[in-house]
Amino acid sequence: MDQGSNRKILAAVKKYTKKCPPDIVLYVDRLDSLSRDLNDLPLLKTITAVLGSSIWFNAIVALTHAGSAPPEGLNGAPMTYEVLMAQRSHIIQQSIRQAAGDMRLMNPVALVENHPSCRRNREGQKVLPNGQSWRHQMLLLCYSSKILSEANSLLKLQDPNPGKLFGFRFRSPPLPFLLSSLLQSRGHPKLSPDQGGNEGDSDIDLDDYSDVEQDDDEEEYDQLPPFKPLTKAQLARLTKEQKNAYFDEYDYRVKLLQKKQWKDELSRLKEMKKRGKTDLDDYGYANIAGENDQDPPPENVSVPLPDMVLPPSFDCDNPTYRYRFLEPTSTVLARPVLDAHGWDHDCGYDGVSVEETLAILNRFPANVAVQVTKDKKEFSIHLDSSVSAKHGENASSLAGFDIQTVGRQLAYILRGETKIKNIKKNKTTGGFSVTFLGDIVATGLKVEDQLSLGKRLALVASTGAMRAQGDTAYGANLEARLKDKDYPIGQSLSTLGLSLMKWHRDLALGANLQSQFSIGRGSKMAVRLGLNNKLSGQITVRTSTSEQVQIALLGLVPVAASIYRSFQPSEPSFAY
Structure with missing residues (x-):
């Protein structure tokens, strides 16, 4: 040429x-x-x-x-x-x-x-x-x-x-997406015990369980008579009524044992919190200089990490066995990223994920997680990093830097927030974010309030705004969570969420309901309903059981309905 x-x-x-x-x-x-x-x-x-x-x-x-x-x-x-x-x-x-x-x-x-x-x-x-x-x-x-x-x-x-x-x-800045990311509730990183943190300072609000030990209606596990588990051969000789009575008694004892262990753990956390208050530094963390310096920390032992999940098919070419590795003794954890729906049939690992938890100057806990994915056509990176600092017992601040792939561009997000515990059952959070997307700069503010009503009900409300290039998006979220009476022993949980978003004179409303509960002894069900202001939504029902295996036949119902509709002659349509 x-x-x-x-x-x-x-x-x-x-x-x-x-x-x-x-x-x-x-x-x-x-x-x-x-x-x-x-x-x-x-x-x-x-x-x-x-x-x-x-x-x-x-x-x-x-x-x-x-x-x-x-x-x-x-x-x-x-x-x-x-x-x-x-x-x-x-x-x-x-x-x-x-x-x-x-x-x-x-x-x-x-x-x-x-x-x-x-x-x-x-x-x-x-x-x-x-x-x-x-x-x-x-x-x-x-x-x-x-x-x-x-x-x-x-x-x-x-x-x-x-x-x-x-x-x-080509496109306007995705203000609703950025605002939704800003309104999400975030946990503040905390120091681990070997880094000088206090185990009592966890995400568990001990005040919500202050009356657990005063529950006199429950029978103590130690006062129950001895119980001898039966073998499979002995269970086979029991009648149906006897089996039901045996399993009811077994589940009741297991529940009491879990409650006892939970009470012991709460007592230990409360005791450590009381002792920690007498030996705190200027930042609100435990001062471990002293008797802990005399005992060397235990050595970390490398253990095998869980293997990658095999695909739900009989594929002999799956390369999961190639990626067996040990958990490192350091705080850095690197793992491959599997693309289950990728084009590569033999080697579907097209990325790497790295996570690290560290303490800056032994005072400020930080979390860093980065995931890089690369194939023949596209490259994407996702970085989530944050560092927090405590201000006494009732306040903490968080600063973070994120990188996200928005379309074909990289969005750089600087964010910060401060969480204050006003009263025993209330926490208020105020935060901001600055997003750099190409030549666009978007700024946002948010206010969030968390209110606990007893041990079971919790309300979370947040509102905020995001502005870029003279355009502003407004949003608000409201969420109500109802826990099980014996939570966390009982895993039943119901969540009702409402969301509102206003952008370009358009108002978007959404509601969703999620509930998970147990059906019998070996069955669980999760139900999710979603609906928006355009009267479109979805209903999802998920059931898992270890007893009624024949329930899997229900999956043939939509297949049969689809086949029936394919043979059903469609009605003629007329145009006027």
Whole structure:
């Protein structure tokens, strides 16, 4: 390829385009060219260097020889016409994006066929193998591009740049997404006991369980008579009523034992909290200098981490066995990321996840988690880091830095918040965030309040706003959680959530209800309902059981309904 001759020709073209700028630029190539590499990329870069990257903003890709028969695919079968057009269009569009330096550029594609033996329709127009008249489509693309260009000049919009097409920005900042991320409740990192933290300072609010030990209605586990578990052979000789009575007694004793262990753990945490208050530093953390310095910490022993979950199929090529590794003795934990729905059948691990928990200056606990995913086409990174500092017993502050992939851009988020415990059952949080998304800067504020009503009911309300480029989104969330009477021994939990979002004069309302509870001894059920202001939503029911295995036959009901609808003749529709 003679680049010198090409530059001379392009320089001559540039002289005419300065005097008479073209309305539409046609980039012509062949549809039946089976080259999958980027051989045309040097030529496209030369065009961009001489004529400028703006030459591609009004360009239409015209593929000639569109009436050619599709070639054979990799499996030996003839390739469909739609697949051939999609593959060829993708290769050319990708080359243009790389040459223009804008990976978001998407040029329209038109098909052309001028062969004399091209098939014609009743009107005498040349049609493609897919039945379309290529001349009408070509003219439609040219006229629409011309109209957008004239609208740009009449409205006096800014000049096109790599982030815009015809002067219009590809997308507005996703303020609702950023606001939803800001309104999420976040836990503050805490020091572990070997880092100088106090075990009593955990996410468990000990005040909510202050009256556990005063529960006189429950029979103490130690006062129960001895109980001897039966073997399988002995259980087989029991009647159905005797088995039910045996399992009821067994479950009752297990529940009392768990309650006893829970009470002992609460007593230990309360005792450590009382002792910790007498030996705290200026930051509110336990001062471990003293007797703990005399005893060396126990040595960490490497243990095997849980293996990756096998897919629900009989696949002998699954590479899970290749990634057996030990838990490191350090605080850094690195693991591969499995893409269960990826294109790679043999090695589906296309990323790595790294997590670390550390104490900065032995005073400020911090958590860092990063996940990097890379395949042949896309690259994504997700970073979540935060550090906290205590202010006495009733207040703490958190600062964080996050990196998220939003579309094809990276969003850098700086956030901070302060949580204050006003009264025994109430916590108030105020926070902010600053998001950098390309050339967009979005700022947000939020206020959150948590109220505990006894041991079972908790209310969480939050509201906030996010602003960028003169546009503002407002949102509010309300959540009510009802725990089991014997929580955390009983795992029943019900959650009712309400959300409100206002953006661009549009009001979005949403409600969801989640509930999980036990059905009998060996069965559990989880129900989730969601509904929005457009009267659309979903209902999800999930049941797991170790006794009634025949319940799995219910999964055949939607399959049978789908088969029935496929054979059901559809009613004719009339257009007026």
